[in-house]
Amino acid sequence: xxxxxxxxxxxxxxxxxxxxxxxxxxxxxxxxxxxxxxxxxxxxxxxxxxxxxxxxxxxxxxxxxxxxxxxxxxxxxxxxxxxxxxxxxxxxxxxxxxxxxxxxxxxxxxxxxxxxxxxxxxxxxxxxxxxxxxxxxxxxxxxxxxxxxxxxxxxxxxxxxxxxxxxxxxxxxxxxxxxxxxxxxxxxxxxxxxxxxxxxxxxxxxxxxxxxxxxxxxxxxxxxxxxxxxxxxxxxxxxxxxxxxxxxxxxxxxxxxxxxxxxxxxxxxxxxxxxxxxxxxxxxxxxxxxxxxxxxxxxxxxxxxxxxxxxxxxxxxxxxxxxxxxxxxxxxxxxxxx
Amino acid sequence: xxxxxxxxxxxxxxxxxxxxxxxxxxxxxxxxxxxxxxxxxxxxxxxxxxxxxxxxxxxxxxxxxxxxxxxxxxxxxxxxxxxxxxxxxxxxxxxxxxxxxxxxxxxxxxxxxxxxxxxxxxxxxxxxxxxxxxxxxxxxxxxxxxxxxxxxxxxxxxxxxxxxxxxxxxxxxxxxxxxxxxxxxxxxxxxxxxxxxxxxxxxxxxxxxxxxxxxxxxxxxxxxxxxxxxxxxxxxxxxxxxxxxxxxxxxxxxxxxxxxxxxxxxxxxxxxxxxx
Numbered sequence: 001x002x003x004x005x006x007x008x009x010x011x012x013x014x015x016x017x018x019x020x021x022x023x024x025x026x027x028x029x030x031x032x033x034x035x036x037x038x039x040x041x042x043x044x045x046x047x048x049x050x051x052x053x054x055x056x057x058x059x060x061x062x063x064x065x066x067x068x069x070x071x072x073x074x075x076x077x078x079x080x081x082x083x084x085x086x087x088x089x090x091x092x093x094x095x096x097x098x099x100x101x102x103x104x105x106x107x108x109x110x111x112x113x114x115x116x117x118x119x120x121x122x123x124x125x126x127x128x129x130x131x132x133x134x135x136x137x138x139x140x141x142x143x144x145x146x147x148x149x150x151x152x153x154x155x156x157x158x159x160x161x162x163x164x165x166x167x168x169x170x171x172x173x174x175x176x177x178x179x180x181x182x183x184x185x186x187x188x189x190x191x192x193x194x195x196x197x198x199x200x201x202x203x204x205x206x207x208x209x210x211x212x213x214x215x216x217x218x219x220x221x222x223x224x225x226x227x228x229x230x231x232x233x234x235x236x237x238x239x240x241x242x243x244x245x246x247x248x249x250x251x252x253x254x255x256x257x258x259x260x261x262x263x264x265x266x267x268x269x270x271x272x273x274x275x276x277x278x279x280x281x282x283x284x285x286x287x288x289x290x291x292x293x294x295x296x297x298x299x300x301x302x303x304x305x306x307x308x309x310x311x312x313x314x315x316x317x318x319x320x321x322x323x324x325x326x327x328x329x330x331x332x333x334x335x336x337x338x
Numbered sequence: 339x340x341x342x343x344x345x346x347x348x349x350x351x352x353x354x355x356x357x358x359x360x361x362x363x364x365x366x367x368x369x370x371x372x373x374x375x376x377x378x379x380x381x382x383x384x385x386x387x388x389x390x391x392x393x394x395x396x397x398x399x400x401x402x403x404x405x406x407x408x409x410x411x412x413x414x415x416x417x418x419x420x421x422x423x424x425x426x427x428x429x430x431x432x433x434x435x436x437x438x439x440x441x442x443x444x445x446x447x448x449x450x451x452x453x454x455x456x457x458x459x460x461x462x463x464x465x466x467x468x469x470x471x472x473x474x475x476x477x478x479x480x481x482x483x484x485x486x487x488x489x490x491x492x493x494x495x496x497x498x499x500x501x502x503x504x505x506x507x508x509x510x511x512x513x514x515x516x517x518x519x520x521x522x523x524x525x526x527x528x529x530x531x532x533x534x535x536x537x538x539x540x541x542x543x544x545x546x547x548x549x550x551x552x553x554x555x556x557x558x559x560x561x562x563x564x565x566x567x568x569x570x571x572x573x574x575x576x577x578x579x580x581x582x583x584x585x586x587x588x589x590x591x592x593x594x595x596x597x598x599x600x601x602x603x604x605x606x607x608x609x610x611x612x613x614x
Binding site: 056057058075076077078080081082084086088090091092101102105106136137138156 | 613
């Protein structure tokens, strides 16, 4: 099997507490391909941010390893850029100097003018111009600040971009426009992105794949949901895609009920024999398309099989239920469209 | 609105000053009508038999005389106010500068390492509340030089606020900023100068501002004790001369110089303050 660009192998994080060891997450394994945009969704406390920090090299896992392009990730590096939720810009530097800080660290040999031009190009790319680049972060709106943070991360041209709920603190309208810009920049640069979000719609709009985490403690990645909606995507039109609502329903359903049901299932079953290897791959949009083509209801069984590529696990029962639900919502959508 | 408030404040300040000086002037009776000085009085240099608080007009007169020629030097007991103040400032700035040289790096160390903080905290806690003048006998014995001893006293009193504020500021630098430095592969020195120093600068400078204020308070007492030169010595010397006009004048000068020192540090703090 071709190794992934980014390989996460049976990652685990445990904290010692006074009642013994607390396992935040374990058996987290997945891969990222070059140029892929992957979102991870899960409830608070399931350890998403810890996973991202491990990928960044800021935090060390208790178990498992992270390989990027075949090399083990040890400590932070410039080839992995991060955008934090709270911007993390230096308030004593202007927007431009914040970006210059990153660029100068990335290419220490560059001349001052070259660093400046490179930084300005990326600031313009995220829409900061006409003097806004000379302002301090405190003089910029939340949306503008996050643009600067994104510009700084993109400007160092990292091999992997890590986004930790970058739009969490923004209002819905601002979030929308910055999502559009991120979509545009990613399409231009073919950036590999790993992003944490709480927003289901945001994940569907941006991601190629969405990883779903069960609730903590002992959280794990239960499913990898493929977003089979063609690019370029647009915020306005994506909701009309027949695949949109099946995916959305699947995600919401997971977050509302199954993330809880599946949590800690590793210890309810036989210990040690829990979920191993990569997460189950699910494609609700594809399943829904299949359902709308099929005339008789019996085909839903076949969909369930198509949905679960890794059938044969003890969870195949849940699989068919998922496929069925997705198929249902697909036909529901069709009815609405008619 | 704001502007008129400022004007009103100025008006209140000025009228308070005028009322205060007016009452003071009225309550100090003018000297008795000029009489020929008796032989005794001539021998005593024409001083009044009874010392009395001088009136503001006398002080203003002295201030004009002194400030118009601040740097005269007519022997060890008669130097201009400028020379005395310059000596005090020299001692304060030297002691303060030496303290900064030690306190800032040490504060960085303590702020960066919780272990060092725990290790050094007991010493700091014990040394901090000691009145700086209590060190004076020990300093005089060990250093054997009154000049250096008073600088040492300034050093020891101004080191603590700087040390504590630097450690506090450095320890309080937001984790995110340090993480940004780490993800940009900055070395320890680059991180210290490009991220931690600007982030902690407002807190550090606040510590320096407190330090210089304390140093200016302490130098007066130290110079009273050590003698020789300086504004503290001047105050004490004029008290021994029973020249209350000069005492009050030098008290005012101490206040004004202290205010200027504070203003200088305050504007430096403003330069490095950032808004989050």
